[in-house]
Amino acid sequence: MPVGVKVRTxxxxxxxxxxxxxxTGGPAPSELEISQEFGVSRIVARETLKILASxxxxxxxxxxxxxxxxxEEWDYLNPLLAEWLPEEQVVTLLRELHQVRLLLEPELAAMAAANMTDETLARLRQEMDRMTALTGEPDHYLEADHAFHMEICRAANNRILDRIMYSARWLGTASRRVTNAPRGSLHRATDAHARVLAALEARDPEAARAAMRDHLHGNIxxxxxxxxxxxRASAAP
Structure with missing residues (x-):
């Protein structure tokens, strides 16, 4: 599933x-086997294995x-895996990512509401205005969508949670491409974001938590x- 990563070397x-x-269950080849199968040098084969190890x-x-x-030990937050895994495995990862977001983001919104500053509110309103103006442009909309959520995350003032959310940005982009695709979804998302923003403007942690939870539940x-x-498509003959 493309998420902006291009295979070059x-x-x-x-x-x-x-x-x-x-x-899909295949074995890991040796350096020699890679060289022979793909007709590449041993140096290329060695670098290939280093990529797989990374x-x-x-x-x-x-x-x-x-x-x-x-x-279960693979680095699923690496954007290369979101690019290279079979699509049926990527969409399962998107569901798992959404489970993580449901666990974290309502609490982040509550923390942000308690810590909200006028400067952060100004940035959130700017992203809200961008989303309102971009409901007909899904690719640009998701950039504003991501920025809105990251502003909330940073307002929570927790560097570990900030890095967790930032590390998942590639899967988050892939997820938004799915949830933004149905007809009318961007208008619904904009309304949901507006409710989150209203709770943050009121500096009401409980309302912010509930608004974020409702927003994320709508994408399930x-x-x-x-x-x-x-x-179903992957299982079809």
Missing amino acids: LPMQVAARLVERIA LDIVDIAQGRRVAVRPP PILAEKEQRTK
């Missing part, structure tokens, strides 16, 4: 092919065969339908 092209294969997909130890790591059916449709 030869090792990355080979790694992309191998990620899809390994993700994604926590394989373990490379001198004198031992390359081993596939358990899928869209993501579930996308996941089911993708799985």
